[in-house]
Amino acid sequence: MSALAAGCSIHRYLIEQVLGSGAFGIVYLAQHKSLGYQVVIKEYLPQALAARVNGEVMPLNATVTEVYQQSLQRFALECETLLTLNHDNIVYVYDCFYASGTAYMVMHFETGSTLWQSYVGQVQQQQRPFNWQQLAKVLPGVFAGLHYMHQRQIVHRDIKPGNIFLRAGAVVHPLLIDFGAVKQAGGYASQYAQNTPAYSALEQEYGIYPIGPWTDVHALGVMIIELLTMQRPDTAYQRQQAVTAGLDDPISQQLRYLATLTDAGVVHALYGATRLDPAQRIQSIYDFKAALPAFA
Known part of the structure; x- marks a missing residue:
């Protein structure tokens, strides 16, 4: 899967490195541009439905476009739901945003x-x-x-x-x-x-x-x-x-x-x-x- 490169700017954050990837997306370590703290960002990029083309995440073909858009909306809604959670045993979700044809979930960086x-x-x-x-x-x-x-x-x-x-x-x-x-x-x-x-x-x-x-x-x-x-x-x-x-x-x-x-x-x-x-x-x-x- 084609990951965002180190140094790439996305929303308020600068990508530092890839932490992992799977069938449904890529996880990055990133830094807030102005405040300097590190975060973990999950990019929604389901391999069965989409690919990155010239920097934009796009459906693989017309037959999966509707499914991709529905899945993308579901991911965003799930992210917005997680923004409401505050528990000591659940990683803290800071932010959700759309960019480059897909959605991103921003979480607290833990060691x-x-x-x-x-x-x-x-x-x-x-x-x-x-x-x-x-x-x-x-x-x-x-x-x-x-x-x-x-x-x-x-x-x-x-x-x-x-x-x-x-x-x-x-x-x-x-x-x-x-x-x-x-x-x-x-x-x-x-x-x-x-x-x-x-x-x-x-x-x-x-x-x-x-x-x-x-x-x-x-x-x-x-x-x-x-x-x-x-x-x-x-x-x-x-x-x-x-x-x-x-x-x-x-x-x-x-x-x-x-x-x-x-x-x-x-x-x-x-x-x-x-x-x-x-x-x-x-x-x-x-x-x-x-x-x-x-x-x-």
């Missing part, structure tokens, strides 16, 4: 690393996954941030270790980041909605069930299983295919293995959090937290 980076570092150095005591220090802040969002009818829809940032410092302080996928609760999935298939719930794959807090519960449950076992569960689609074929849900085998590593109460809660049918799943972050053993 630290993602939960995924911390996990990979431990696996590489110690050849072992996280244990429950380690995760129990991170989860309260994640629960708090998600509960705050859900109370405001906002669903993150892309919870994963790479979207939980651990602020640098002596105390574990998680922040929910990367809100390109937030959605008002009660809506249905779009084929162009951002998500990560490994953690996505069935309602995000098929779009036949409404999106809600239970959608983030599923992703969080899958994430915890992976970080405790070093095994990423099959996608919800793959699991559904197995069940349709008359087989056990593949995640059951991982939960049985997890039962040999940690408290049975943790395993029982994760079973409830990762049910394929959203109606059978734990419905809220509050209930998920209550189902887990007391945090260390």
Whole structure:
């Protein structure tokens, strides 16, 4: 993907470097031109719909123009919604603006690393996954941030270790980041909605069930299983295919293995959090937290 170059001016900011990119956009480190502070800027640039041409982001062709414009408006509305959030476990969004044919989200710059980076570092150095005591220090802040969002009818829809940032410092302080996928609760999935298939719930794959807090519960449950076992569960689609074929849900085998590593109460809660049918799943972050053993 063609990223903006270092030194490029966009709105009130100067681009310093690319921090990352994905199927739905590019994330930059930038500096406010007049005030000098650093920010993180997310540029909406979905690869399936648009490309940069002579400095302007444009739909790939006429057939996707309407979809791109609708997706762009949705991104901007989501950004405006995030401007209203103020919580200690959610990265602060400063600004949203349109430029060069697309939209941009401006967030507070944090120092630290993602939960995924911390996990990979431990696996590489110690050849072992996280244990429950380690995760129990991170989860309260994640629960708090998600509960705050859900109370405001906002669903993150892309919870994963790479979207939980651990602020640098002596105390574990998680922040929910990367809100390109937030959605008002009660809506249905779009084929162009951002998500990560490994953690996505069935309602995000098929779009036949409404999106809600239970959608983030599923992703969080899958994430915890992976970080405790070093095994990423099959996608919800793959699991559904197995069940349709008359087989056990593949995640059951991982939960049985997890039962040999940690408290049975943790395993029982994760079973409830990762049910394929959203109606059978734990419905809220509050209930998920209550189902887990007391945090260390």
